[in-house]
Amino acid sequence: MATRSTRPGMGAIPYPGGVTFRVWAPFAGSVSAAGAFNGGSPTASPLAPEGDGHWSADVPGAAVGHDYRFVIDGGRWRIDPRARQVTHSSGVGIVADPEFDWRSNDFAMPPWDELVIYQMHPGTFPDRPVGPDQEFDAIIGDLDYLVELGVNAIQLLPTGEFFGDLSWGYNPANIFAVESSYGGPKGLKRLVDAAHGKGLAVFLDLVYNHLGPQDLGASVWQFDGWFRTHDGDEMGGIYFYNDWRARTPWGHKNRPDYGRPEVRSFLRDNALMWLEEYRVDGLRFDMSCYIRNVDARDDVPPDDPTNLDGWGWNLLRWISDEIDAHEPWKITLAEDMRRNHAVTRPTSEGGAGIDSQWDDLFVHTVRAALATPRDEDRDLGAVQGAVEHRYGGDPFRRVVYTESHDEVATKNGKRRLTEDIHPGQADSWYAKKRSTLGAALVMTSPGIPMIFQGQEILEWLPFDDDHYMDWDKYDEGRFRGIYHLYRDLIRLRRNWSDRTRGLRGRHVNVFHRNDRDKVLAFHRWQDGGPGDDVVVVANFGDRGYQGYTIGLPRPGPWHVRFNSDWQGYDGAFGDFPSDGTTAEPGGRDGLPCRADVGVGPYSAIILSQ
Incomplete structure (x- = not known):
């Protein structure tokens, strides 16, 4: 017995x-x-x-x-649904070693107003093809590249064990195990430890809106017996809804049953495992809109049955509260993509308590403005709305970007921004100029900025899981200047020289919008004053201006800290003169002072005192 x-x-x-x-x-x-x-x-x-x-x-x-x-x-x-290690997604579990010799024990999470995220796919980021189980270790060898770039957080696409060896990771078969082809649990811990040693936070992408669909039969699917509905339809059993609520865009029967307390505990324990056992610093919830609602809808009453009786919402709230109670400095991110303000509202106010969410308004608006072929068709009013947008009045409740894995994948009918701008000629002057103008908007708009792997070296190949990032664009020096452009923007965003504190601030005023000539200017600040006030001028037209008049918030000298048209970033750029200026009394654009500035075509300049 x-x-x-x-x-x-x-x-x-x-x-x-x-x-x-x-x-x-x-x-x-x-x-x-x-x-x-x-x-x-x-x-x-x-x-x-x-x-x-x-x-x-x-x-x-x-x-x-x-x-x-x-x-x-x-x-x-x-396979044990909670196996910490597996041979592969249809193989067997392995009793994992919980011990690890952590070396970086004094890492401190960067302040959220200083975060700059670098999203990467562990299977394709390394600078060379590597052997089986070596992806995490290969990334460790490239961390200095990221440190020099200036980012301070890497966000990994899902690392849970998935079907096969090639995947984006959004088909998890064993969510407690680390993908064996990447290096398994020890490999991920080595990467987190090494990243912390370099001052880099690590965020993980979690997929709780669905499981699988491949290889679930080896583990959670019908785990303890067959299950059929009254009409004989075969369903998934204890881990899944066993009716119409099971359907998702990634399979018709693979939504976890958030109504079962044991399933909610299963997912909650998984989230906390990454934070506690792997020491990761943040979690991103993939397509949380499908955790909230069967069809990812917001336009239904709270008691509508498609809202899953609120259990998915309560799962997100539970995880948020657990993290806030024990490790409040760690961040949670949502890919909700429905502009739902309640997702990032505190749980005490009825929200899901997630700290920040990807801003689909920003990415789609800014990409559209940059990719539109004719200048006269660019909608600067929409761009202004994207710069000013925030959730619940807090600018850091959103992540701003122009590229992500979803936005640059042909599988999704998408492509790199440079290809959107100039199809087939992604290294053209137009593609380089307007994509780097987008980079300037990402790094100067309120929010948490994010770039996707390769964006900083003008990678134009679409993202997929079967080819590596084209490191020759950096190693051979052809686009190293673009890398330096991103590096300079990131350093200004993080206020490395204590001259641009306002880019970490909470305030923005889009004070100038010239719809005819396609020039936008905005003021960023935290407390105001020299070293804090920042003014950004973004020219969305193909004409440069040697003496463009704008308002400025304070009198005296203003220095150009960044000019995206500098020829040092690319030999084809025009080196348009954008020197410092002096603001004189005499209001303009609703501000107390005025001055003339130089700004090149499809360029951005950043000024501060």
């Missing part, structure tokens, strides 16, 4: 001399653990029922590194 364990924890928990196994299987008649510790016997290591649908046992002789699976009712072999 099996004896249930008194040790806490779910999954496989090593202890001196053995391993505790615990699993949730409420419809099972029997559960056993089978693996290297008992010759793979389906009956030698039975688990005892705990009375609440859980089964457990302490198994002497089991140890770290042993493979294992659970055997349900004597014949249903399943």
